[in-house]
Structures are given as C-alpha cells and as structure tokens.
Amino acid sequence: MTDLLSADEIDQLLTAINSGADEPEEKRPDGDSRKIKIYDFKRPDKFSRDQLKNISIIHQNFARLAAVTTTAKCRNYLFRSCSCCRSVNL
Numbered sequence: 376m377t378d379l380l381s382a383d384e385i386d387q388l389l390t391a392i393n394s395g396a397d398e399p400e401e402k403r404p405d406g407d408s409r410k411i412k413i414y415d416f417k418r419p420d421k422f423s424r425d426q427l428k429n430i431s432i433i434h435q436n437f438a439r440l441a442a443v444t445t446t447a448k449c450r451n452y453l454f455r456s457c458s459c460c461r462s463v464n465l
Contacts, residue, residue, distance in 0.1 A: 380388070414421070422430070
C-alpha cells in the first residue's frame with residue numbers, strides 16, 4: 376500500500392468509529408461483478424449426500440477419539456502396599 380494516512384485522517388476515522396456515525400462502505404474491486412449469496416447453515420439440505428456422509432464419518436471418528444482420550448486421561452492408577460500383615464484367628 377502506497378497510500379498513507381495523516382494523523383488528522385486517522386483521528387477522523389477513530390472518532391467516526393467511536394461515534395458510530397459512519398458505517399463502512401462495501402468496497403469491491405472494479406471488475407468484480409459476482410453476486411454474494413447468503414447461506415443458511417440451519418438448513419443442511421444444500422449439502423450433497425457424499426458431503427453428509429463425509430461429515431458423519433469425521434464426526435464419528437472425532438467422537439471415538441475424544442471418548443478414548445477422555446477415559447485415558449481420567450483413569451487413575453492406585454498402588455497399595457502392605458507394610459504390616461497380621462493374621463486374625465476367628
């Protein structure tokens with residue numbers, strides 16, 4: 376970037392941001408005429424069956440590895456030793 380902002384321009388930008396008066400404008404390159412579609416992630420019907428199958432496999436693998444790791448981390452090792460042994464007669 377060859378354009379540098381002066382101190383006054385920086386101050387103006389900061390005051391505009393803090394006041395909320397100016398909303399940033401959407402800037403696109405001049406030759407960009409693509410349309411942006413908003414995707415609703417709440418409706419997964421736009422995924423193909425192959426994608427859903429892959430996501431399911433990834434989820435199953437993650438769940439299996441998470442379960443194995445969690446149980447391994449939670450496992451406690453107990454060591455007991457007997458320092459004195461007495462026999463009890465009944």
